[in-house]
Amino acid sequence: MEKVCIIGGGVAGLTAAALLSKKGYSVDVFEREELLGGRALTLDPSELSLEEYHKLLSRFHMHIPFSEPSIEEVFSENLLDGYYIDLGYHAIGGGEYSNINQVLESFNEKVEFLESFVGFIKEDGYDYPFLSKIDKIRILPNILRLLLASEKTLQKLDSVPISETIKKYGRGKMKLILEVFSRSITTVNNLDKISTGEMIRAQRNLYRGSKPVGYPKGGLRAVHGKLASIIHRLNGKIHLSKPITRIEINDNKVQGVVVGEEFKPYDIVISTLPPQYLFNLVDEELFPKEYTRALKTLTGTGSLCAYYALREIKPGLIGKTFHFIERDIGVDGDDAVGMIDFMTASPESRLSPKDRFLVQSYIICTPEEAKDKSTLEKLREILDKNLSILVPNYEKHLEWSIYPAIWHLDGVAKTIDNPKPSIITPIENLYIIGDGVKALGIGFNCAVNSARLLDEYLSKT
Ligand SMILES: Cc1cc2nc3c(=O)[nH]c(=O)nc-3n(C[C@H](O)[C@H](O)[C@H](O)COP(=O)(O)OP(=O)(O)OC[C@H]3O[C@@H](n4cnc5c(N)ncnc54)[C@H](O)[C@@H]3O)c2cc1C
Numbered sequence: 001m002e003k004v005c006i007i008g009g010g011v012a013g014l015t016a017a018a019l020l021s022k023k024g025y026s027v028d029v030f031e032r033e034e035l036l037g038g039r040a041l042t043l044d045p046s047e048l049s050l051e052e053y054h055k056l057l058s059r060f061h062m063h064i065p066f067s068e069p070s071i072e073e074v075f076s077e078n079l080l081d082g083y084y085i086d087l088g089y090h091a092i093g094g095g096e097y098s099n100i101n102q103v104l105e106s107f108n109e110k111v112e113f114l115e116s117f118v119g120f121i122k123e124d125g126y127d128y129p130f131l132s133k134i135d136k137i138r139i140l141p142n143i144l145r146l147l148l149a150s151e152k153t154l155q156k157l158d159s160v161p162i163s164e165t166i167k168k169y170g171r172g173k174m175k176l177i178l179e180v181f182s183r184s185i186t187t188v189n190n191l192d193k194i195s196t197g198e199m200i201r202a203q204r205n206l207y208r209g210s211k212p213v214g215y216p217k218g219g220l221r222a223v224h225g226k227l228a229s230i231i232h233r234l235n236g237k238i239h240l241s242k243p244i245t246r247i248e249i250n251d252n253k254v255q256g257v258v259v260g261e262e263f264k265p266y267d268i269v270i271s272t273l274p275p276q277y278l279f280n281l282v283d284e285e286l287f288p289k290e291y292t293r294a295l296k297t298l299t300g301t302g303s304l305c306a307y308y309a310l311r312e313i314k315p316g317l318i319g320k321t322f323h324f325i326e327r328d329i330g331v332d333g334d335d336a337v338g339m340i341d342f343m344t345a346s347p348e349s350r351l352s353p354k355d356r357f358l359v360q361s362y363i364i365c366t367p368e369e370a371k372d373k374s375t376l377e378k379l380r381e382i383l384d385k386n387l388s389i390l391v392p393n394y395e396k397h398l399e400w401s402i403y404p405a406i407w408h409l410d411g412v413a414k415t416i417d418n419p420k421p422s423i424i425t426p427i428e429n430l431y432i433i434g435d436g437v438k439a440l441g442i443g444f445n446c447a448v449n450s451a452r453l454l455d456e457y458l459s460k461t
Helices: 011-022 050-059 071-076 095-105 133-148 151-157 162-169 172-184 196-208 221-233 275-280 289-296 373-390 443-460
Strands: 003-007 026-030 062-068 113-116 118-122 125-127 213-216 237-239 244-250 253-259 262-265 268-271 302-310 321-331 334-341 357-365 398-406 430-432
Touching: 003 011, 003 244, 003 253, 011 026, 011 095, 011 221, 011 443, 050 062, 050 071, 062 071, 062 373, 071 398, 095 221, 095 443, 118 373, 125 373, 133 172, 133 196, 151 196, 162 172, 162 196, 172 196, 172 321, 172 334, 221 237, 253 268, 275 289, 302 373, 321 373, 334 373, 357 373, 373 398
Parallel strands: 003 026, 003 268, 026 237, 118 321, 268 430
Antiparallel strands: 062 398, 113 213, 118 125, 244 253, 253 262, 302 357, 302 398, 321 334, 334 357
C-alpha cells in the first residue's frame, strides 16, 4: 500500500485525504495548528486568549487593524462568547460550490447550504436580486454566448484583459455586471489583470447553480467535520499540532518528511501550502531555476474584512448577500468591489447566540494595500457606509465589530500576470494542491478542485 503524506489540514488537504484514502492509499495528514480548516477555519474565540488569537492570525497572514470597542476590551469583556468566527470567510461562490457536495456525495455524505442570489447596494438602497427578470431577458443573448463558447475560444480569450472586453461590449447593466462580478470572482480590483477567458468560465458556473453564493449550515466547521469523519472511517490518520519541518528529496524523488526531529518515509508527498512557501520546507536548489523563480514571485490577493455582531436586523435581510462597488478610491484598479453577507446572520449558520446576528463582509484590495494603514482606514469607511445603507444607524445595534486584514485571501491571485502552477512539480511524487494552483474557480472551490484533479491524475498514473 503506497504511503501518502499530506502537509496541511485545510480544505484541499482534507479533500485529498478523503479521496485518496478511498483509493486505498495509506494517508497521513499533518496539520500545524490544533484545529482543522486552515484559512477556512471556524474559531470558538471563547477558547482563545487575545495573544493566541493574534498569533494564530499572523500565522495565516492576517492582523486586526480596527475593532469596536478595542480588541483588548472585546476579549477582556468576553464579548465574543457564544459566537463562532471564521478565520476569514464570506461565501462559497458560484454554482460550483456544490463541488464539495459532489465529493461528499461520493461517500454518501452531504453538507446543507444556505443559498443566496446576489443583491446590489446603491447610494440610496439596494436591489435584490441584482438582476431583475427583465434584465435577465435583456442579457440573455450574452448569457447564451457565454454558455456556448468553446474551450478553444476561451483559451484565446485567456490573455485578453476583461477591461478590453468591457470597453468593447459593456453597456448599461451588462457593464456593471462585468465590472462587479469579474472582480468578485477573482478578488482582484484591477480589471487589466483579469482574464476574459477566466471570467467567462467562472460566469458559466454561476449560471449552472440555482443561486450563485452559498454558506454551509452549521458554519465551515460542518465541512471539515464531515471530511475528517470520512478520513477516519477509511483508516486515514490526522495529526494535529504536527508541523512538517522538511520534505526530503533524493535523486529528484521524494523520500519522506521530517516531523519535529523525526524522519518519516513516504512514497508520495502533497503540500497544500501556498506554492510560494514550498521552499520553506524544501531546498530550492533541487528544483530547476525557472520553476523556483516562477513559484517564488507568485502573489496572493488581499482584503479588509468586517464582522459585525448586531442585536437587531430587518428580517428581510437575513440569508441574503449583497455586492457593492466603490468608484475612484485610488486603490489598484481605482474602483473596489466588496460584499456584505447576511447568510451568516441566519440562525441556521449557528454562528451567533440567540437574538444576535453575525454579518460578515469584505472589500477587495491587494496584499500591499492590506498592510497599509491609511488604505485600510479608507476601506473600513467604505464597508461601514455600505452596511449603513442596508442597516441604517447600525451602530445603535452594534455589540462589537472586528476588521481582519489579510494578504493571502487567495494563495495565488488568478490574474493574467501571475500564472498559477500545475499540481505536478519537477520532483517525482511531490505534488502541490490548494487555492494557489491551477484548478477551476478561486478560494475554497479552487482548493477542492485541485484535490479532485490530483485524485484523477493519480488514478491515471
Ligand atoms: C479572510 C479570508 C476570507 C476568505 N473568504 C473566502 C470566500 O469568501 N470564499 C472563498 O471561496 N474563499 C475565501 N477565502 C479563501 C479560502 O479560505 C481558501 O482559499 C481556502 O481555505 C484554502 O484552502 P487550502 O487548503 O488550499 O489552504 P489552507 O487553508 O491555507 O491550508 C493549508 C494548511 O496547511 C497548514 N500548514 C502550513 N504550514 C504547515 C506545515 N509546515 N506543516 C503542517 N501544516 C502546515 C496550515 O495551518 C493550513 O491548515 C478566504 C480566506 C481568508 C483568509
